[in-house]
Amino acid sequence: MSLTPRKDLLDIASLTNEEIEFVLANAVPFKDLFKRSVKKVPTLKGQTVLTLFYEPSTRTRSSFEVAANRLSADVTHFDIESSSVVKGESVLDTVETLESMRVDYIVVRHKQSGIPSLIAKNTRASVINAGDGWHAHPTQALLDAFTLREKFKDLRGARALIVGDIQHSRVARSTSLIFRRLGMHVAYLAPGSIMPRETPEDVKLFGNWTDALDWKPDVVYLLRVQSERMDEPFFPSAAEYHKNYGLTDARVEILKERGLWLMHPGPVNRGVEITDRGMNYEKSLINQQVENGIAVRMSVLYWLKPGAV
């Protein structure tokens, strides 16, 4: 099956089910590539991928850069810290500069929701949203879905419990949406102060682990506590958050007894959302999420086409 290319990937909501399936299906042969001695294909030879990160990031940026390199693209990082942005250059001025450089793909992260969309409207390059504010992180959602599909061939009917700072999490928004689009049941577990006021009707809400585990999830998805996004503290202390909402050693034992899968988008705040023992949990998918992130981002870059509608 072939598919019409898209110019940009800005969120999950605008993707059709067919497009989601296309990206996830193509990620499989891209992942197979990692087993070869030559882990590189000439698919994007001659194309330039630029990473434009207004927010600090290690793993997402590296993941995109490795993905682009494995497709034989030329990869450049636009260094915000040493650019004219710190001298007050606007986002659109920066985009104009990038247009002159004739880059083909721009991978952008920004603390403000909507900036990737604004950039996409003002460039011929394909724009990939690598996280904007509280809004969306579509490639994280795609890699999460891909990772779970490796464990459950069909996600329909599977249950995911998403735990933590839902309110400030673009991951929760994008990942819960793709999980539901693929037929999963989703529930949130969070302190009331960081539970969003408006949640989709088909998402269950829990205030404590006991009730949440009684719902019988198949996978527990821990979110990173986004303290940098909080203008005011939303819980008394990290220790109290850990005690009430974190994956304590005792809760790791429950997960183990019930054979539940564990996911986390990283980076992990050890001792806050998860303990050291939790990091070594045998059914943790955290490392697979990182590996699969490269394959899924290769699949996204393969599908998008600069200048497409």
Place this chain on the structure above:
Amino acid sequence: MTQPPDKLRQLLDAAGVARCLDEIAAAIDARWKNEARIALVGVYRRGVPFARALTERLRARGREVDFGKIDITQYRDDLQTMKVVPKLEGSDLGFDLDDAVVILCDEVIYTARTSRAALEELLDFGRPRCVQFAVLVDRAGRELPLQPDYVGIRVDLPAEERVSVRFADGDGWDEVFVRPWQKTNA
């Protein structure tokens, strides 16, 4: 048996395809008679049933043959100009390529751009001792300097015509025919 409605004329019927497969298998067997193990690799899509049919014939002759398939989509030189993005089937070589004698198999060679991509991809899997090409149909019109080592039939056709091959394995019947060219972009 359903026949394609746009068929122009038949070049080989099922008996003709079988005869070509027998001759190619015999030629490979003779060329590599002192080789303990050879590997046949089909180029996705119809190079795969072609390679499988040759593999079966060689195994029937008592030869040890490895079988694999490669999808050359990621190596195409026209991806940037295509109006649709092809779904990837993935390559599957379940044997060690290093020092192997490999016969790349495709149903038709024409411009040789697919053959170039297949060869390039194959070499990214390892370092075979030798690579040869087998095709059922060798059509004149090369755009790259690659030639097959084993050929079923040779044809020279006007640019408006296209050679199509069907295999019982996948299509339900064996046949080679010519039909008007329809640009598919895929």
